[in-house]
Amino acid sequence: MTTSSKDGSAPFVHQTAVVEDGAKVGDFSNVWYFSHVAPGAVIGENCSLGQNTYVERNAIVGNACRLGNSVSIYSHVELEDFVFCAPYMVFTHIAFPRAAVNRHAVFRKTLVRTGTTLGANSTVVPDITCGAGTFLAAGATLTKSTKDWSKMVGTPARQVGWVSAFGENIDLPLTGHGEWRCKHTDDLYVLNGSDLVRSPGPSDILKYVPGQRLVRMALR
Secondary structure, three states: OOOOOOOOOOOEEOOOOEEOOOOEEOOOOEEOOOOEEOOOOEEOOOOEEOOOOEEOOOOEEOOOOEEOOOOEEOOOEEEOOOOEEOOOOEEOOOOOOOOOOOOHHHOOOEEEOOOOEEOOOOEEOOOOEEOOOOEEOOOOEEOOOOOOOEEEEOOOOEEEEEEOOOOOEOOOOOOEEEEEEOOOOOOEEEEEEOEEEEEOOOOOOOOOOOOOOOOOOOOO
């Protein structure tokens, strides 16, 4: 059903979607055609759940996340804020599944940190952490935890570079020392060895402000 409130903050749920009792959907969020949110699932504010998405019990979707068509967020998967899951990307939560064996008791947690992008048709295996701002390319298979701001491609995915919070290649090597500043946000990225550290500019695009309708930064 479609929800409403006097101030327009209540989540919108399309009439073909199902949000079961016991699920939590935050203000300003949209749940689109044929989607399903199970009891115990938690979805933050200002999220968009595209057509045919599914959020299982014991799954967490943070604030300002965008789930493309046919994305499923399974049990023990947690997305922090500003995570983008492109259409048809896949999470798995069992390392060695067998139809004859129930492994619910040994599910492993997958944590996707703030600002991460998971490309179309990519796959993320369980029991790993995607570092903040990770950019996983379309069709890639992520089998290990990633560094903050890393650009990952291939199957299995390997790091080939760095990507900014705004979504541009950072002109720094994989290892060494150096600095790079984003012309859009004035963020400063400092490479020290094999780790890249971001210092946000005056207006941090990845800082979530609760209780307000989100206006996303536009590309100019």
